[in-house]
Amino acid sequence: MPLPVHLQRAYEALQQWFTARQQVAVAFSGGVDSSLLFYLGSRFLGKAHCRGVFVNSVLIARQQAVFARQFATEHDLNLVEGRHRPFAVAGFSDNGAERCYLCKSAIYQDLSQELGQAWLLVDGTNMDDDHASRPGFRALAELAVDTPYLHCHIGKQEIRALSKALGLATWDRPSDSCLATRIPRGRPITAELLHTVEAAEDALHGLGLTGMRATPVDQTLHLTVKEGDLDKFLVSEVRNNIQKKMRSLGFSKVFLDLSERPGILP
Structure with a gap:
């Protein structure tokens, strides 16, 4: 099936970008952005000349790792697959303003050394990402990690629409970031706290509430619901199940943030 004109433009721009390179390694998380890059890079260059590098760690939810492999x-x-140990990175567990930068720098430094000069490392940052407020983006620039979507002027909605047109299951996958982003700035990060957050979100997903974010604040849990799912909380059985599961994880109260996470497509 022919692509719509605007998607054909994006497809051809990425094709031109990839075919001008010899070997590309995509920093692959299993999310919508890196999945499309990995898929198209392999289509344009061939399996031998495009690889995806999935860096596993305590920051990555187990279900995310399963999905990436599938x-x-x-x-x-x-x-x-590689392994990252964030607690070995100086300053990471302090959870200060530079946390993301420190972590990204360590990951991409390790990847660059392992890949060597024969492979070009690329990242799925796109035109809709707020580069100014993302310290991790500074790490990409410092380490010369390339960003095909920026070169091709491609944003999030084009990535989702092109993924859907190509039949990729990731097209409507909610945006997801590492578990450390759930911890309020300044609160020290521990492995136990990360595991608790993951368990809370797994429980929510098991209740059909995918794409939710669970943020621990002292002994309470603040939930941010995906756009369109707020009505599900009108059902008393759903609320009771959530309270029961979260209390079993040690949270005394559960609060719902009424500002929903943005939806998938406009």
């Missing part, structure tokens, strides 16, 4: 297997992609 995606690579389903599309016969060249997936390589």
Whole structure:
């Protein structure tokens, strides 16, 4: 099926970008942005010349790792897994303003050394990402990690629409970031706290509330619901199940943030 004109432009721009390179390694998380890059890079360059590098750690939800492996297997992609130990990064657990920068720098430094000069490392940052407020973006620039979507002037909605047109299951996958982003700035990060956040979000997903964010504040839990799911909380059984599960994780109260997370498509 032919692509709409605006998606054909995005497709051809990425094709031109990739085919001008010899070997590309995509920093692959299993999210919508990096999945499309990994898929198209493999289509344009061939499996031997495009690999996805999935960096696993305590910051990555286990279900996210499972999904990333399934995606690579389903599309016969060249997936390589690495391991990151964030607590070995000086300053990370302090959870200050530079946390994301410190972590990204450590990850991409390790990847660059492991890949060597033969592979060009790329990241899925796109035109709709707020570069000024993302310290991790500074790490990309300092380490010369390339960003195809920026070169091709492609934003989030084009990425989702192109993914859907190509039949990728990631097209409507909610945006997801590492578990450390759930911890309020300044609160020290521990492995136990990360595991608790993951357990809370897993429980919510099990109740059909996908894409929710769980933020621990002292002994309470603040939930941010995905746009369109707020009505589900009108059902008393849903609220009771949530309270029961969150109390079992040690939270005394659960609060709902009424500002919903943005939806998938306009």
